Amino acid sequence: MMNRPxxxxxxxxxxxxxxxxxxAMQASAEDAPPRKAFRVCKDPHNPPFTDARGEGxxxxxxxxxxAKLGLPVENYTFPQRLGFVRNTLRYxxxxxxxxxxxxxxxPADFGQLLPTKPYYRSxxxxxxxxxxxxDGVRTEDEFLALPADRLASLKIGVFDRSPxxxxxxHHDLVERGVPYKIMNPNPDEVAGDLIARDLASGAIxxxxxxxxxGSYTQRKASDAVLRVVPLSSERGVKFDYEMAMGxxxxxxxxxxxxxxxxxxxxxxxxxxxxxxGVPLVPGPGQHATASH
Numbered sequence: 001m002m003n004r005p006x007x008x009x010x011x012x013x014x015x016x017x018x019x020x021x022x023x024a025m026q027a028s029a030e031d032a033p034p035r036k037a038f039r040v041c042k043d044p045h046n047p048p049f050t051d052a053r054g055e056g057x058x059x060x061x062x063x064x065x066x067a068k069l070g071l072p073v074e075n076y077t078f079p080q081r082l083g084f085v086r087n088t089l090r091y092x093x094x095x096x097x098x099x100x101x102x103x104x105x106x107p108a109d110f111g112q113l114l115p116t117k118p119y120y121r122s123x124x125x126x127x128x129x130x131x132x133x134x135d136g137v138r139t140e141d142e143f144l145a146l147p148a149d150r151l152a153s154l155k156i157g158v159f160d161r162s163p164x165x166x167x168x169x170h171h172d173l174v175e176r177g178v179p180y181k182i183m184n185p186n187p188d189e190v191a192g193d194l195i196a197r198d199l200a201s202g203a204i205x206x207x208x209x210x211x212x213x214g215s216y217t218q219r220k221a222s223d224a225v226l227r228v229v230p231l232s233s234e235r236g237v238k239f240d241y242e243m244a245m246g247x248x249x250x251x252x253x254x255x256x257x258x259x260x261x262x263x264x265x266x267x268x269x270x271x272x273x274x275x276x277g278v279p280l281v282p283g284p285g286q287h288a289t290a291s292h
Contacts, residue, residue, distance in 0.1 A: 038066035041088035041100035043080035048216040058104035076100035108242035118242035125214035130225040157204040164208030192217040200224035215277035
């Protein structure tokens, strides 16, 4: 959440965008009554971003913003699958209000809602299981410099229609790929848990996955010691993406209010992202502050 390889999250959102179709519903924030709550559209089972207990990093940032506005947080939940935006942010029955007002994590150029300015940029990572002859690998270059026979023996998990697939093709590793579906039909199956389980069992030796999920996988693994190695974009393979928040089309005043909160709370946001080990990639003119 395609015309080029995108992140696992971005991929799921883009898939649902095709299902939405049509012209986006318009709304005006200028005529809206005063807000009584900070109302979030979220998936209740999508760690490390969101969960039912409010312990994801997007949950934490929503709570921060709500506190700054003096509002309670209210969540409207729906699995992040096909129809997520249609059934949350853009869902409105005649004579009723929208059930929620903001999605806390969307690609910065996602076209099915009005995105704010980005609040972080992350990248894909390699997640490697220790004890598989890869303990000396600390960078992407070191991984690709492994002897050809060693690379040929590896099983590399990648999500379909993701930058991982393009990366395998670019480095002649397609035969080493073990594909996973972006859109898992089971909403309770978390990508990070699935990858951690398969790394522990030996079903795969390495995974290429969106950075925040990779860090979650590393933290949650109980049956294997995992390491995370950030990947860099290269010609034909884009790994790093900016992430924003999303509001309804036409709600420019609300968008501006959220962007002011992003600007005013950069230090607090960065601290939350660091606590969750989100790999951070600097934007133009910034210095690297990756946290992993």
